[in-house]
Amino acid sequence: MLNILIISDEAKQIATLFKSSGFAPEVEDRGKIIEPGLPEISGNHDAAFLDLDTDGWQERLLDARHAMPVIAFSRPDLGRAVEALKLGASDYLEKPLTTDSVALAIGKHKRRLLSHKYGFDEIIGNSTAMQEVFGLIKKAAASESNVLITGESGTGKELIARAIHRWSPRNEKSFMTINCTAIPDTLLESELFGFEKGSFTGAQYTKKGLLEQADGGTVFFDEIGDVSPLFQTKVLRVLQEGEIMRIGGMRQIRVDLRFITATNKDLKTACHRNVFREDLYYRLNVINIHLPPLRDRIEDVALLARHFVQKHAPKRKDIMIKCISGEALSILLEHNYPGNVRELENIIERAISFANTSEVLPSDLPPALRAVQPSRETKGRSTAIAQRLKDAISHIERETISAALRESGGNISRAATILGIYRQQLQRKIKQYHITA
Ligand SMILES: Nc1ncnc2c1ncn2[C@@H]1O[C@H](COP(=O)(O)OP(=O)(O)OP(=O)(O)O)[C@@H](O)[C@H]1O
Ligand SMILES: [Mg+2]
Numbered sequence: 516m517l518n519i520l521i522i523s524d525e526a527k528q529i530a531t532l533f534k535s536s537g538f539a540p541e542v543e544d545r546g547k548i549i550e551p552g553l554p555e556i557s558g559n560h561d562a563a564f565l566d567l568d569t570d571g572w573q574e575r576l577l578d579a580r581h582a583m584p585v586i587a588f589s590r591p592d593l594g595r596a597v598e599a600l601k602l603g604a605s606d607y608l609e610k611p612l613t614t615d616s617v618a619l620a621i622g623k624h625k626r627r628l629l630s631h632k633y634g635f636d637e638i639i640g641n642s643t644a645m646q647e648v649f650g651l652i653k654k655a656a657a658s659e660s661n662v663l664i665t666g667e668s669g670t671g672k673e674l675i676a677r678a679i680h681r682w683s684p685r686n687e688k689s690f691m692t693i694n695c696t697a698i699p700d701t702l703l704e705s706e707l708f709g710f711e712k713g714s715f716t717g718a719q720y721t722k723k724g725l726l727e728q729a730d731g732g733t734v735f736f737d738e739i740g741d742v743s744p745l746f747q748t749k750v751l752r753v754l755q756e757g758e759i760m761r762i763g764g765m766r767q768i769r770v771d772l773r774f775i776t777a778t779n780k781d782l783k784t785a786c787h788r789n790v791f792r793e794d795l796y797y798r799l800n801v802i803n804i805h806l807p808p809l810r811d812r813i814e815d816v817a818l819l820a821r822h823f824v825q826k827h828a829p830k831r832k833d834i835m836i837k838c839i840s841g842e843a844l845s846i847l848l849e850h851n852y853p854g855n856v857r858e859l860e861n862i863i864e865r866a867i868s869f870a871n872t873s874e875v876l877p878s879d880l881p882p883a884l885r886a887v888q889p890s891r892e893t894k895g896r897s898t899a900i901a902q903r904l905k906d907a908i909s910h911i912e913r914e915t916i917s918a919a920l921r922e923s924g925g926n927i928s929r930a931a932t933i934l935g936i937y938r939q940q941l942q943r944k945i946k947q948y949h950i951t952a
């Protein structure tokens with residue numbers, strides 16, 4: 516069930532081809548066709564087929580390649596094929612597309628498509644602690660046991676819960692997130708179990724509760740450590756009996772559910788203090804996955820920072836941000852992240868909106884992070900070095916741009932493609948360096 520995006524002036528005809536290929540039913544039902552002039556590219560697709568005979572294909576490619584594999588195609592044109600692959604296309608096909616060539620390309624990239632779909636590779640971490648977590652996710656996905664995910668706020672508990680569901684045999688059924696603290700006791704039963712028509716004033720129709728809606732799938736109780744005693748009792752009963760009863764209902768309804776819960780509280784202590792039921796705790800905590808705070812796995816920071824640059828860079832339409840400078844990274848490695856991965860992601864997202872070059876620099880980071888000031892002497896010396904470095908970079912940039920313009924015969928769009936940057940970015944540079952095209 517791949518969700519394919521087709522970007523082409525001839526999208527409708529091409530979609531017909533997908534229909535008549537072996538992949539047709541999936542593509543036909545779920546594929547979205549974007550007509551030219553509608554530039555929206557979301558991360559909801561598994562792959563894109565991009566027509567290089569369509570105007571503005573470079574921009575589309577730069578946008579889409581972050582989110583999914585892009586398979587480029589065009590009338591036979593070697594130059595264009597090379598250009599597209601350089602800009603990040605995963606593959607290239609010649610027109611006319613055939614059912615075979617499409618099937619073959621999809622088959623070839625299926626592994627990558629599926630890993631995108633299952634999102635496992637979106638959980639970043641090469642620390643020993645995270646490698647252990649990956650192992651536990653796989654074990655938890657293969658089993659039906661309940662899982663309790665613990666860890667400070669922002670460590671990725673929800674991300675892990677979703678990954679377990681996606682990797683489990685229940686992945687075609689729903690993943691129901693229930694934010695426990697958002698449901699007051701007065702609405703608890705009607706929300707979780709639903710009600711029958713006429714069971715109370717205002718019940719003008721029969722409504723299934725969240726648990727019944729999730730039948731066959733996974734229920735994720737988030738912030739389970741903050742729930743009321745009533746909530747605990749009701750949930751325990753469902754866990755024990757595997758049944759629910761709608762308000763005003765006459766019969767028990769069997770539900771087939773797998774429970775994943777998460778909390779940033781220490782439930783064991785809560786049990787000792789008699790604020791959390793011990794019997795419920797043991798039922799929930801069959802498999803425990805603990806996410807250590809980011810400050811205890813600082814070796815993940817560089818990888819995460821790069822991942823978030825990739826994730827948020829497409830938000831800048833005027834400039835193509837590719838990486839993070841060594842200096843900026845050193846600053847990030849010094850921080851201790853009370854808000855964990857979420858805090859790091861926010862820092863990078865902010866930096867992306869502040870950046871003026873293709874690299875995230877220290878000046879793009881929040882001032883509080885840059886607080887450690889060098890001494891005056893080293894400052895003077897480093898300012899002189901920094902200036903020399905700046906001059907050298909400007910010189911190289913000017914030379915490279917002039918060479919690209921010569922190669923493209925003065926065509927700015929083509930020069931931008933050669934350089935792998937956006938046209939607007941190149942125009943700004945040309946102005947800045949007073950280059951005559
Ligand atoms: N290992 C990781 N790799 C990539 N992104 C991550 C990772 N861990 C967390 N994130 C990202 O950090 C943000 C916070 O993660 P998440 O919402 O899962 O945290 P949480 O533990 O549920 O926090 P809270 O307790 O506050 O609800 C999300 O945007 C998530 O995608
Ligand atoms: Mg959460």
